[in-house]
Amino acid sequence: MGIHEECGVFGVLSAKKENVAELVYYGLYALQHRGQESCGIVVNDDGVFSSYKDLGLVSEVFSKDTLAHFPEGTMAVGHVRYGTTGGNTRSNCQPIEVSHQKGKMALAHNGNLTNALTLRDRLELSGAIFHTTSDTETIAYMITRERLGASSIEEAVSRAMESLEGAYSLVLMSSAKMVAARDPYGFRPLCYGRMPDGAYVAASESCALSAVGAEYVRDVLPGEIVVFRPDGVESRREHCGTQRQKTCIFEYIYFARPDSVIDGISVHESRRRAGELLAERYPVDADLVTGVPDSGLDAALGFSERSGIPYGIGLIKNKYIGRTFISPGQRERLDQVRIKLSPVRSVIEGKRVVLIDDSIVRGTTSRRIVKLLRDAGAREIHMRISAPPFLHPCYYGTDIDSEENLIACHHTTEEIAKLIGVDSLGYLEVESLGGLTGSKNYCAACFQGDYPTKIPADLRKDRFERRLSEEIGGRKEGTE
Incomplete structure (x- = not known):
């Protein structure tokens, strides 16, 4: 019934080891309205990532026993998904996990890239092999490719943003830090808060902050990259102000929970x-x-x-x-x-x-x-x-x-x-x-009909999504 939005993202960074998976679980529960197809959690325990993802609601995927299998950690990211591109399969569940020469990364994404096909073609020609039909994997590959020549994960995110077009609100974690980023138009919401014990929380909506007892600090600005470390928060704003803000008006009309700001x-x-x-x-x-x-x-x-x-x-x-x-x-x-x-x-x-x-x-x-x-x-x-x-x-x-x-x-x-x-x-x-x-x-x-970004030429909505699912999936099958 009705219109669906794509996803909800949630992340937590603590100064001490604790049951961060449980915090993410409650945060995702509060964001369930943003996606009911699948969900997932990835926990970071001293650089060792533990994850569980599957099709279904948060209450269906994560039982008390499932959560008990997660180790205590200092960071975790989570995701609830309603896919508007890519099939509803377990392989498309998020967060996406990537291992690269400089470490590991887990990425949760809300939004939709309008140049996903172009970027995938470019990445495949350079040797990338895709395992999903989601454009989130494209973002992950763009960041990891930039990471090789960047001094930090946030620098890699900034460089990748120069190539990304469309809507994306991201929460990602490396072995040492958590990063939140929002596209320069601010299409999709993203905010962060702080727990009484000093832990930082980032989420698609403020209602998820309240659910875990975090105090709302502020929204991530359009184009902003926020870096969370145990000793504080850093804001990078080189992409801020490059575009006029265009937050989806339907967030206010329908998508977001009424208690969110x-x-x-x-x-x-x-x-x-x-x-x-x-x-x-x-x-x-x-x-x-x-x-x-x-x-x-x-x-x-x-x-x-x-x-x-x-x-x-x-x-x-x-x-x-x-x-x-x-x-x-x-x-x-x-x-x-x-x-x-x-x-x-x-x-x-x-x-x-x-x-x-x-x-x-x-x-x-x-x-x-x-x-x-x-x-x-x-x-x-x-x-x-x-x-x-x-x-x-x-x-x-x-x-x-x-x-x-x-x-x-x-x-x-x-x-x-x-x-x-x-x-x-x-x-x-x-x-x-x-x-x-x-x-x-x-x-x-x-x-x-006044789209803020360039839309793929001669592509109706259904053709755009079918090509992204079928062509990418077909190329994947041909390489395996």
Whole structure:
């Protein structure tokens, strides 16, 4: 159901040996919403790396016994993945581990490179052999190649960044230090904090810092490289300010957890503001405002507060469906939406309902949710979307599809309203996006088509991803 983001990253560096794997486990648990396909942890014990990675949710992959097999260490990195490029196979699980002439490295990546194919071709011609179909391995090879001529791992990261194009927030560790880096546009979030005992923690979102008891220090700046050592933190900013910041606006609308703060902006307040803007733009006579769990709830609250229409919990989400959930067959009344969401009839029946959701992609899920409310006795349904219509694919780590699969590319708002079965439909206007964050430092290419970076010529989204998976996989098979 809905749009997916690619990944979540987490890392910890301690001045003493401790159970760092457990800290990463709890951090990844807090970041589970960013990726449900696979996860992994790598622990550094005096330069000896121990790792475990597999397909599944954090709770499925890591049991108490699994965590007990990790040694105590001074550093660890972890990752949760939803892959928008590369197949969903165990070989693509992260963090990626690399051994090279100057030591070892473990790398966790959130984002998507737009020049991954070009870089892979260049690396293969120089002798590199790829073991995955993920662009994270490309980043790892670029860093290790630069490491041979660099004085430090952070210098190698800086040199590699000169060749990387697209979105990347990285947390990596060498034998002696941990490094966090964010692309010059700042497409994906990255922040760090400090534990009461002095340990440093880096994570995709501030909610993961809170989960392990770390105090939020600040966000990693776009283009910044932050080096963590037991004796302190060093900031390298040679890539800062080379591009205008373009943080993905959908982080605020949907991806991030509401209790996170990204670049100093509360995600919860951004979503409440979206609801307020929808109420101002699309006033309606109704009896109830309700949101589609989870990302529609904050916007529904904002709509209710601004419109004066009472807020109610009209839909309940089953929070216990994991990766091992068996998808139902083709029976008409048995589908995933009905299993994952349940209407509260006593709240819905006989009411004129304002239904708030974060997006409409193909329209299939929205139509099924609307039917749930109709079956529960809703008299009218007025749908409000806290994002503009999707008109273009995303190449920066979000699985927004090609134009032919986006309903808004082929139908007017009025036509979409009829197709999904609502009495009225209203989207947040593109011009209102700045009101969510109070700035214009965001990427809205999926709504407007103005990509901040160069996109591979003549490649639709599906072709881009298929080539990255199939061509790279095919070359790999041919070399083995």
